[in-house]
Amino acid sequence: MELHLIRHGETNWNKERRVQGQSESQLTDLGIQQAKELGQRIGHLKFDKIYCSSSLRTRQTAEHAFPDSTTEINYLDELREIFLGPWEGHLYEDLAVREPESHRHFWEQPHLFQVNGAESFFELQQRAIDAVAEIEATHRAPSASNKKVAIVSHGALIKSYLCHVEGRSMDQLWAPPRMHNCAHSIVAFSEDNVTRGANILQYADQPFIKE
Secondary structure, rough: OOEEEEEEOOEHHHOOOOOOOOOOOOHHHHHHHHHHHHHHHHHOOOEEEEEEEHHHHHHHHHHHHHOOOOOEEEEHHHHHOOOOOHHHHHHHHHHHHHHOHHHHHHHHHHOOOOOOOOHHHHHHHHHHHHHHHHHHHHHHHHOOOOEEEEEEEEEHHHHHHHHHHHHOHHHHHOOOOOOOOEEEEEEEOOOOOOOOOEEEEEEEEEEEEOO
């Protein structure tokens, strides 16, 4: 099975550098264009199933990336972005002044990030692992071989999952390549389990070369 991981298009809060988390923002005109262009780039692929975060920005991305698709789309809360509780809706630049240590941990030392009322990156990663494992198991049967499944989700969730597949530690979460808006990554599964049988083929639109 091939798993295609897609980040949503640019949102109004991306543009403002405002914390989104699980709060609702919406695609900008550029974000809509990015989703449509993504759809054109991957239009030759025939997906057997599409899973999508239940957030508005991912639902909008899926709508514009797969406008004519007859493939069923399943919307899952488990694929939503990291929950940032009291930070959501605030500008990153304001948080850098008000909570400099936590802001530094978020961007420079994600393994240390801990804010009351918010998920840690470890909790986010485990949620992503569990969600993908359930999806992979659904399509694991021999009769389902060579199937292509798409997931439309969020930057930190996708990054945390790819960290897991690659075997990187959490302090390397934000290491390149950057997970830009509408970035497209591909993970291939063998007949082993999700951890040992997963290999990254493409990372944020670039062929993946393991260091």
